Amino acid sequence: MRATLETLAIVCLVGVVQAGLSVVGLAWVFALSTPLSVAPWTVVTSVYAHGSVGHLLANAVGLLLLGPLVERRTTRLRFHAFIIASGGLAGVAQVILGGLAGASPAVLGISGAVFALGGYLLAGNAVTTTLFDRLRLTPRTQFALFAALAVVLTLVTAAPGVALIAHATGAFVGLTAGRAGVLDAR
Template sequence: MATCDQCGRSENMPYHCQHCGGTYCGEHRLPENHGCPGLDDWDDPSGIFDSGFDDSADNRGGRSSSGRLSGALDTGVGGPLGFFRGNMTFVFLGLMFITFGLQYIVAPLFDVGPDLWSALFVISPEHPLYVWTWFTSIFAHGGLWHLLVNAIVIYFFGQLVEEYVGSRDFALLFLGSGVLAGLAQMGVGIVQNDPTGALGASGAALAILGVLTVLNPDLRVYLYFFIPVPIWLLTVGYAAVSVSGALGVPILPGVANIAHLAGLVIGLAYGQHVKGRVNARNRLQFGGGRGGGGMGGRGRGPF
């Protein structure tokens, strides 16, 4: 077990500063918190926070996975994307609520008809080449409850995944799983000649759930703030509901089951990919209220 060079605290998941070579705990991992000589590089346009920390003690040989996957993005303090580092969960939540406002407040004010509304926000087998809907449909939702359920899941679980894999990889996971989940649902609709569209962030939310299930299957989630449930059981439950629906025995009507399964599979695969370089906490309080559906809520094809 490593110890922090600054405070001496034992640390299961130490951070290694690539600027000074020191080993630090989470509290002292940032250069300004341990008097890093890299502070002298403030005049460097790329800043000193340019993926300067490995994500685990075993990654001394090179750049982190985050750096390899998205090194083209400058998220240093001196870079244009510095604000988003560590905040992507909240950025995505903000986009979800902004999009909800555009759907149900702004669009009606401008008398946007149902065809244009769908063309803006719904990924549909009828219009597979409306590429913008591959992304806008992630942040659009079929109603307030649909939005709130996904927002709660992303708020609680998303912060954990972002903390452990980094903001850039988290953003790629969120957007990638959301797009692929929507495309999977759309593809099945095309094959089955079903014109039903889909919208919602549940594909990305299930991917987040899948990542944490692999990293720590015994993570305790406190449903309604007092019912302890291991996260693997939640995952199995959502998977069972989605598989049942995909096989023609829907437990929750109007849910895009293929999108759920696609997002979950992506999350499980990514969790396996990063397993061993991160440590997840062992409990999480996750509350919710009553409503008409599970993840995805009511409506036509939410995911």
Template structure:
């Protein structure tokens, strides 16, 4: 928790002035509200006080020379893609929910039985399709059942917006998709080296990465398991890791139909990225409430090949 340099009020999510470097609450975040020295620099060469609003009106094609400019897509505040800025958590939640009927309702209609070899090729990441690109993405949004979908969606709903606000929607998108893909690849490639078959699906690897980021930024962050049991985030993370390691030691990385190695890989990515953010001075809120499945946030119930 930071203290406002202007009024002394403690602030969970403070604002940092880019001109004077001070820390302020919401009431004093604007330069004119805290007597910022930068107000005297009216030419504003670095664009500190420029919101970019006028530019977005005059430049309807986005950044000059960019990909979106060439495609004629306006990514400014008023453009058709403006909604996604700051809302990628909810976009991913919507995709996960909408993908569920695509995964279980549409295949039988087109003659692909759920659980068939073709179904596995499309919706899971496994030994047979590990070197293709599409399962790296489809497996992240696919889930092994309603319970698996609900738990992962619930944890993403509570954790996602916090991290997205701190790192921005672009980096959050890269973290979610990248960690989800790498987590699944780690599980399948490890199984292949041991001569075993593995098929994984679920967003838990990506969610574990988000949890790892918050654990580093604020290990004492208070969370409420099942909305009842208060616990510091560092302890929840340790229990999550301990459970995955313990179960894996006794039954392998896919014990109980859960992709434990994918969980650990996703968490490792999040911890590493969180350490980078911490060096850059990022902060996190002091309290968060969520509900998770047994064994820690982001863990889905067991299933064929490994849900995570």
């Protein structure tokens, strides 16, 4: 659980710094929003920052449930890179696609990466691999299946104020990465 606990420690540390900065009105420096070129560092910092203690705790539970299972299959470096890449991509998708649908609020949280961890476990296990290999689905069909599954997972776990696009993006990234075995240290 080393990488999972390290990730959780980073989340907590960023939360403390964020609380300190909020006293002087600078908590926004961690939030990802458009245009991305104004504060590009927020693609990473937004993954570790959260809107409230409850938000942090909810994501921490998901991270503690899924993180160790993915960790068994990969290296610490790959785990951390996957958290940053999947969480950052999920956040970017949320602010860009959300902006196309209307107002694009700033986004915070590691939930996109947590959905990616879940997707990785779902698509990258031996049972799923055997099933997909036997079904011989085309890459296009797998892509469509993963997109549909990402939407279903997102809708099942949806709640008011949740970054639905980020969750769906994270799940899709995790599903495709799991099928490809990108984290497996073989």
